[in-house]
Amino acid sequence: MRCIINGETIELPHHVRTVAQLLRHFHIHEKIAIVEINMDIVPKDNYEQRAIADGDRIEIVHFVGGG
Amino acid sequence: MDRYSRQQRFAPIGATGQQRIREKRVLVVGAGALGAANAETLVRAGVGKITIVDRDYVEWSNLQRQQLYTEEDAIKRLPKAMAAATHLRAINSDVVIEPIVADADARLLEYLVARDRPHVIIDSTDNFDVRMIINDVSQKYAVPWIYGACVGSYGLSYVIIPHETPCLRCLLEEVPLGVATCDTAGIISPVVHMVVAHQTAEALKILVNDERINRKLVSFDIWRGQYRMIDVKRIKKDGCPSCGDKRTYPALQYENETxxxxxxxxxxxxxxxxxxxxxxxxxxxxxxxxxxxxxxxxxxxxxxxxxxxxxxxxxxxxxxxxxxxxxxxxxxxxxxxxx
Structure with missing residues (x-):
């Protein structure tokens, strides 16, 4: 499956089918990530169920602490 | 009155806006890279009063990006809040500048916000423990605050308006541990300025009562040329312990221990x-x-x-x-x- 993640086209392995799997794939802790698919934000309790599809535009924002 | 002429010619501010800025109080938490740049911009803009809290002192490794400080400050190991105050007073003597050399804990932040009722709190801290305290104080006293953070060439900013936007605890279900910090990933000065540009632009809108505050979560990577804004209003939680119906302000339940x-x-x-x-x-x-x-x-x-x-x-x-x-x-x- 091919998705546009943070503006870059990325080929995802077959086992990545949900938002939760996507975050695990990128080693991002799901409680501190904000995910938007096709301009629509995904509530955190939907990460396990929410499927991703070929061609989705996905934005993943992670929080950092520095300043 | 030449001093603010260019800012006043900017139509959304104007003479009325300038007068409003002059009457406003700002609390800046942290006087590192973000704090120094936020404070300088707001002091130059002519706010009425700025209180700046910081626990640290100036070191050589700060000078690359913490724009208010000089070699002399590092040699003397001056507390950042004091060094910042000296430089800020030299920049604009119209502004009341209150430096506080202390750890920004729940007790201190609640005291300062209850005492001054600042019009906005600017986050310039380097950790989520303090940000969660700012988040709770902001909700308890209904004062907006502006999150800002950066590491490497990546930065974020987000305005939290009590009773309106999701708070930081809605966005973050737990305090991130072990996230990249400036020691492991380093940091470049331009991303500091990009974060500060967003924070101070939103602060000015709040101070002049302009409705066009950006309610989106902004994030960018200035080295890779990425920039995005995400509308997060759907993730406001009714049951949030900081901003929800049955709020308990968990970060303000301070323990009295070393x-x-x-x-x-x-x-x-x-x-x-x-x-x-x-x-x-x-x-x-x-x-x-x-x-x-x-x-x-x-x-x-x-x-x-x-x-x-x-x-x-x-x-x-x-x-x-x-x-x-x-x-x-x-x-x-x-x-x-x-x-």
Whole structure:
């Protein structure tokens, strides 16, 4: 499956089918990530169920602490 | 009145907006890279009063990006809040500048917000413990705050407006641990300025009562040329313990005990004693000197070195132990020399 993640086209392995799997794939802790698919934000309790599809535009924002 | 002429010619501010800015109070939490740049911009813009809280002192590694400080500040190891105040007063003597050399804990932040009722709180901290305290104080006293953070070439900013936008706890279900910090990933100055540009632009809108505040979560990577804004309003939670219906302000339930914390990027542990008064500094200093330890001091702190550990003791009772990231080791050293 091919998705546009943070503006870059990325080929995802077959086992990545949900938002939760996507975050695990990128080693991002799901409680501190904000995910938007096709301009629509995904509530955190939907990460396990929410499927991703070929061609989705996905934005993943992670929080950092520095300043 | 030439001073603000260019800002006043900018139609959304104008003379009325300038007058409003002049009447407003701002609390800046942290005087590192973000704090120095936020404070300078707002002081130049002519706010009425700015209170700046910071626990640290100026070091050489700060000078690359912490724009208010000079080599002399680093040589003298001046507390950042004091050094910032001196430079800010030289920039704009119209502004009331209140520096506070202290750890921004729940007690202090709640005291400052209850006392001054600032119109906006600017986050310039380096950790989520303090941000969660700011988040709760903001909700409790209905004062907007502006999150800002950066590491490497990546930065974020987000405005939290009580009763309106999701708060930081809605966005973050738990306090991130082990996220990249400036010590591991480094940081470049341009991303600091990009974060500060967003924070101060939104602060000015709040101060002039302009409705066009950006409610989106903004994030960018200035090296890779990425920029995005996400509408997060759908993730506001009714049951949020900070901004929901049955709020408890968990970050304000402070414990009264000595706290040990590893400082971001500093190979340093901070110890903050529960009891702050009644320290006999002169006695302690002469006790150390009797053991053959050389002690240096200025008006705000004293320091000494034992083996490869440098101790810096602030006169408000806080201690930095440099040369360790190990809390257990820091505890042992603390109680051995200062307990």
């Amino acid at each position: 706290k040990f914390a590893v400082l971001c990027g500093r190979d340093t542990v901070q110890i903050r004693p529960a009891q702050r008064d009644g320290w006999e500094w002169t006695t302690l200093i002469s006790f150390l000197q009797q053991q053959g330890i050389q002690v240096e001091r200025n008006d705000y702190l004293f320091s000494f070195t034992v083996d490869w550990h440098r101790f810096v003791v602030f006169f408000d009772g806080r201690v930095f132990i440099h040369g360790t990231n190990d809390i257990q080791e820091a505890k042992r050293l603390y109680y051995q020399y200062l307990g």
